[in-house]
Amino acid sequence: MSGNDMHIDGEEGDPSEMLDADEAAEEITTDPDVPMDSDPEDDDTQEISLENDSIAHFDRHTDSLFCITSHPLDTSIIATGAGDDTAYVFSSATPSPLLPTSYESNPEPGRKSLEAIAELKGHSDSVNAIAFTLPHGEFLCTAGLDGRLRAYTIPPPQSLSHQQCKFLTEVQEVEEINWVAPSPNPAYPNSIALGASDGSVWVYTIEGSDPASALQPLQAYYLHNASCTAGAWSPDGKLLATVSEEGSLYVWDPFGEAAASGITSQSSGQAIVGLTGDDQRFAVEGGLYSVAIAPTGAFVAVGGAEGNIRIIGLPRLFSGAPSNENATKSQKGGGAKNKAGGAKHTGATESSSGQAGQILASLQAQTDGVETLAFSKPPLTLLAAGSVDGSIALFDTAHRFAVRRLIREAHEEYAVVKVEFVSPSPSAGNNSNTSGAGGWLLTSCGMDGIVRRWDTRGGTAANGQGLVKEWRGHRGDGEGGGVMGFVQSENDGRGRIVTAGDDGVSLVFDTGEA
Numbered sequence: 394m395s396g397n398d399m400h401i402d403g404e405e406g407d408p409s410e411m412l413d414a415d416e417a418a419e420e421i422t423t424d425p426d427v428p429m430d431s432d433p434e435d436d437d438t439q440e441i442s443l444e445n446d447s448i449a450h451f452d453r454h455t456d457s458l459f460c461i462t463s464h465p466l467d468t469s470i471i472a473t474g475a476g477d478d479t480a481y482v483f484s485s486a487t488p489s490p491l492l493p494t495s496y497e498s499n500p501e502p503g504r505k506s507l508e509a510i511a512e513l514k515g516h517s518d519s520v521n522a523i524a525f526t527l528p529h530g531e532f533l534c535t536a537g538l539d540g541r542l543r544a545y546t547i548p549p550p551q552s553l554s555h556q557q558c559k560f561l562t563e564v565q566e567v568e569e570i571n572w573v574a575p576s577p578n579p580a581y582p583n584s585i586a587l588g589a590s591d592g593s594v595w596v597y598t599i600e601g602s603d604p605a606s607a608l609q610p611l612q613a614y615y616l617h618n619a620s621c622t623a624g625a626w627s628p629d630g631k632l633l634a635t636v637s638e639e640g641s642l643y644v645w646d647p648f649g650e651a652a653a654s655g656i657t658s659q660s661s662g663q664a665i666v667g668l669t670g671d672d673q674r675f676a677v678e679g680g681l682y683s684v685a686i687a688p689t690g691a692f693v694a695v696g697g698a699e700g701n702i703r704i705i706g707l708p709r710l711f712s713g714a715p716s717n718e719n720a721t722k723s724q725k726g727g728g729a730k731n732k733a734g735g736a737k738h739t740g741a742t743e744s745s746s747g748q749a750g751q752i753l754a755s756l757q758a759q760t761d762g763v764e765t766l767a768f769s770k771p772p773l774t775l776l777a778a779g780s781v782d783g784s785i786a787l788f789d790t791a792h793r794f795a796v797r798r799l800i801r802e803a804h805e806e807y808a809v810v811k812v813e814f815v816s817p818s819p820s821a822g823n824n825s826n827t828s829g830a831g832g833w834l835l836t837s838c839g840m841d842g843i844v845r846r847w848d849t850r851g852g853t854a855a856n857g858q859g860l861v862k863e864w865r866g867h868r869g870d871g872e873g874g875g876v877m878g879f880v881q882s883e884n885d886g887r888g889r890i891v892t893a894g895d896d897g898v899s900l901v902f903d904t905g906e907a
Contacts, residue, residue, distance in 0.1 A: 445866040447900035451483050451507040458893035459521040461878045464530045467550035468882035470510075471891050472533055473899055474520030480513040480535045482547075482558055485891050485901045507901075511558035515543055522573040526583040527630075532561065532599050534585055536570035542587060544599055544608055561599075562607040567591055571621060578630025581648055584611065586633050588621030594635050596647040612647045614663055619680070625693075627686045631710050632665070634693045636681035640670040642695050644707060656708050656749075665708060666693075666750045674752050677701045685766040685776075687790065692753055696763025696778055702756040704794060706748030754794045758786040761808075769814045770832045775849055777835055779809030785837060787849055800847070800858045804839030807869075811878055812837045815846075815888070834861065836890065838876035842869025844890055844902065864902040867894045 456476030464470035469486040485507065518539035525547065526532045533545045543563040547553070567589035576584040576596075583599040594614040600607055619639035626633055633645045644666035646652055651665050658665050670676040679698025686693045690709060696702050761782035769775040774791035785803040788794045803809060817832040835847045848859040868874025878893040881904075888904035 445900075446864045446902060447866040448903050449485060449507055449901040450504070450866075451481070451485075451509075451899040451901075452897065453481055453483075453506060453509050453512070454479065454897045454899075456519075456897055457873070457877065457895045458897060458899060459519060459877055460523045461880055461891065461893035461899065462523050462525055463880040463882065463891070464525050464547075464550055465527055466530055468880065469889075470530075470550050470553060471880065471899070472523050472525065473893055474523040474535055474537075475897065476519045478514070478516045478518060478520060478537070478539075480516075480520050480523060480533075481509050482511040482513070482533070482553075483507050483509050483899075485889065510553055511545075513543075513545060513558070513560070515560065515563070516541055518569075522570055522587070524573045524575045524585060526585060526599060527575045527577050528579060528582060532583055532601070533558070534573055534575075534599075536573045536587055538569045539565075540567045540569055540589070541565045542570060542573070542597070542608065546601055561601060562604050564597070564608045564610075566595060566610075566613075567593060572624055574624050574626055574633075576626050576630040576633075576647075577628065578626075578648065581630070584630075584647075586624055586626070586647070588624045588635055590620045592617030592619055592621050592637055592639075594621055594624065594633070594643075594645065596633070596645075612645065614643070614645055616643050616663060616667065617641055622680070622682045623684045625684045625686050627690045627707070628688055629690065629710070632686070632690070632707065634666075634684050634686055634695075636684045636695050636697075638680040638682075640675075640677045640680050640697065642666070642668045642675075642681065642684070642693070642703075642705065644693065650710055651708060654710060656710075666705065668703075668705065668750070668752075674755070675703055675705075677703070679762070683763055683766045683778075685768055687768050687776075688771055692748075692790075694766050694768075694776055696766050698762050700757045700759030700761060700763060700780055700782070702754075702763055702766075702778060702788075703752060704754040704756070706751045706753050708749040756788060756794055758788075758796050758799055759784050765809060765811045767812045767814055767835070769835075769849070770817055773814075773833060773849075775814075777812045777814070777849070779803070779812040779837060779839075781808040783807050783809060783839065785809060785812060785835070785847070787835075797851070798849070798859065803837060803845065803847075803858070804841045804843065807839045807841035807875065809837055809839045810876060813879075813881065814849075815881065815883055836879065836881055838879050838892065840869075840875030840895070842867035842874045842876055842894070842896075844876060844879060844892060846904070862904070864890065864900075864904075866900045866902075867892065867898070868896045 454475040458475045460474040472482045474480045516537040520537045522536040535543045544561045548557040569590035571588045573587045586596045596612040617637035619637050621637050624635040631650045643664040668675045677697035681695050681697040683696040759780035765779040767777045776788040778786045783804045785800040787797040789797045815834040833849050838844045845863045846861045875895045881890045890902045892900045
């Protein structure tokens with residue numbers, strides 16, 4: 394019988410069993426000032442004060458944002474993918490003045506999130522890669538850790554609405570997709586490449602006329618022996634360079650233009666340039682994780698573990714303008730996997746093998762993995778490298794890749810996630826206060842939750858490592874609050890940066906005068 398039952402029965406206890414007051418071993422007193430549920434460890438709790446420089450935000454995602462892209466014709470149209478298995482399309486054009494309500498300890502009515510134009514579901518795992526096709530952004534592709542590549546039709550930006558963003562089709566050839574990259578080749582519009590966890594590389598072209606066959610495979614490559622970690626197109630979209638965790642680099646000829654101009658493949662008719670760890674001059678123990686091709690197309694840079702960077706020469710392809718008839722035919726030549734000339738050749742192409750496949754330089758200015766690489770636009774000749782050790786290195790490609798500047802604590806001890814030069818703005822003229830005259834401004838983001846912009850010129854601009862401005866608003870500190878990526882634009886003398894936050898929020902920053 395329970396104690397409560399005994400009390401309810403009303404039975405009186407034996408007085409001899411009762412304690413006298415002086416027999417009590419301890420008297421327990423209560424402190425009316427201490428809450429009953431208080432815990433002494435709570436005394437260490439700190440109130441976090443967030444600084445927020447954003448002018449707008451989008452917070453419809455319920456998990457970390459992993460990827461972000463902007464429309465090629467209207468950079469205010471943004472698409473994001475996240476760990477909630479969902480992608481969103483929204484416009485960043487509407488400003489708002491206050492911090493997101495969810496960030497406040499005592500929420501008060503604040504600014505509202507930007508409205509979603511489209512909510513894109515269908516993935517069963519995180520959406521970790523996303524891209525609009527080129528040149529007009531007719532399609533949006535989302536890729537996930539479920540191995541699915543999904544394509545959506547996107548109307549022109551001026552008429553974009555939720556009802557018009559329609560699912561077109563999907564393919565699933567691999568277990569996980571790591572990245573996607575649209576081809577800028579004007580002769581092959583709406584073509585896109587992807588790299589997978591099994592090391593395979595795929596190139597598709599998209600046609601919206603028949604949903605049943607809208608995603609047509611042009612090529613599939615299988616030379617990487619580990620996860621394909623990154624890929625980049627040449628500026629003209631003719632060549633595709635990819636790297637992997639086992640430290641290999643391959644340069645592919647997806648549209649057959651190199652083969653048509655007489656450049657022979659080095660490995661089973663697939664790659665026109667191929668290097669692996671078997672070549673000790675190229676070997677990077679720990680793998681390769683970033684790749685970028687120079688604006689001239691003359692060489693490719695790959696970055697990997699322990700700050701290692703390799704510079705490899707590429708063949709040069711020179712072509713005339715293709716005829717409209719041939720360009721149209723080339724779009725329908727898909728389905729030719731593992732063939733050097735899988736798509737029809739367009740236009741007259743000349744080539745120069747030059748230093749193709751040769752190791753031009755081996756660089757190591759940083760101490761940890763190089764996660765991101767970016768080249769400046771001509772006439773500047775800079776290569777920027779962002780590292781897990783928090784540093785940014787600037788190399789001069791015109792002077793034997795000498796280190797121009799090493800910003801050791803660009804993002805303190807937190808990893809640098811992305812670096813990208815600001816595109817030159819034609820409206821900038823020769824105004825030295827603008828970013829357009831040469832595009833010498835470099836934007837970076839990191840796991841500290843901060844976006845920074847740097848002046849990469851020498852002289853007085855190097856004082857203070859060239860830091861021009863920074864923007865805060867994400868939680869930061871490396872614990873679920875870093876910036877996983879960004880897009881930037883400079884229009885009509887002003888610029889904006891839109892971020893993808895590990896805290897599940899996308900922030901819009903006004904950069905002021907461009």
